[in-house]
Amino acid sequence: MRPLFHPALEDIKPEAILYALSDPERVAIFAKLAGTACGGTCSALADLGDRVIPKSSLSNHFKVLRESGLIRSERQGVEMRNQTRCPELDERFPGLVRAILAAYGQFPGELKTG
Amino acid sequence: MRPLFHPALEDIKPEAILYALSDPERVAIFAKLAGTACGGTCSALADLGDRVIPKSSLSNHFKVLRESGLIRSERQGVEMRNQTRCPELDERFPGLVRAILAAYGQFPGELKTG
Numbered sequence: 001m002r003p004l005f006h007p008a009l010e011d012i013k014p015e016a017i018l019y020a021l022s023d024p025e026r027v028a029i030f031a032k033l034a035g036t037a038c039g040g041t042c043s044a045l046a047d048l049g050d051r052v053i054p055k056s057s058l059s060n061h062f063k064v065l066r067e068s069g070l071i072r073s074e075r076q077g078v079e080m081r082n083q084t085r086c087p088e089l090d091e092r093f094p095g096l097v098r099a100i101l102a103a104y105g106q107f108p109g110e111l112k113t114g
Numbered sequence: 115m116r117p118l119f120h121p122a123l124e125d126i127k128p129e130a131i132l133y134a135l136s137d138p139e140r141v142a143i144f145a146k147l148a149g150t151a152c153g154g155t156c157s158a159l160a161d162l163g164d165r166v167i168p169k170s171s172l173s174n175h176f177k178v179l180r181e182s183g184l185i186r187s188e189r190q191g192v193e194m195r196n197q198t199r200c201p202e203l204d205e206r207f208p209g210l211v212r213a214i215l216a217a218y219g220q221f222p223g224e225l226k227t228g
Contacts (some may be wrong), residue, residue, distance in 0.1 A: 018136035
């Protein structure tokens with residue numbers, strides 16, 4: 001199985017973050033993940049309130065989030081555990097992720113960054 | 115001549131802002147405009163330090179910036195005057211534009227918002 005690609009913190013580009021979060025569905029997934037205490041599995045995140053995201057789309061959303069540097073994914077058996085990289089991202093781009101989530105009306109002020 | 119489209123403040127969508135600013139060249143134009151006291155003309159903004167942007171690309175960049183709600187453009191004779199909508203944007207999405215420009219290393223902390 002191919003290893004999952006995660007950019008190093010210093011290689012994360014703002015344009016990749018912005019592109020990844022220019023899709024409201026991806027933002028909803030990311031915000032849900034940011035509010036999850038332990039790593040959210042893909043299947044647990046497929047249900048976004050009023051609609052269910054097809055597994056293939058979900059898998060692509062996770063890939064874009066991961067390769068932009070927004071999340072870290074880890075295979076655990078047949079499942080994938082995902083967590084945000086908010087604490088390190090906030091060091092590199094202070095306030096960026098929080099301001100973006102707030103603009104979308106997601107988690108204003110209560111995003112866990114530490 | 116067709117009137118230029120500008121979204122009303124309440125119609126500006128975060129996904130459009132993020133998409134528009136997910137292109138480093140567009141960010142450079144926007145940042146230069148944000149630092150210009152009076153409205154910058156297209157031709158004055160074509161020179162971004164180390165490279166010159168072709169007029170056709172520049173025109174498209176301005177269209178994306180305008181239609182996302184980031185700038186306001188006004189025809190003045192044969193020229194187009196452009197200015198950012200930072201003050202109103204900052205009311206609607208507090209800190210967003212500033213955090214994005216800072217992430218790109220553009221104008222950290224000295225963006226005019228009022």
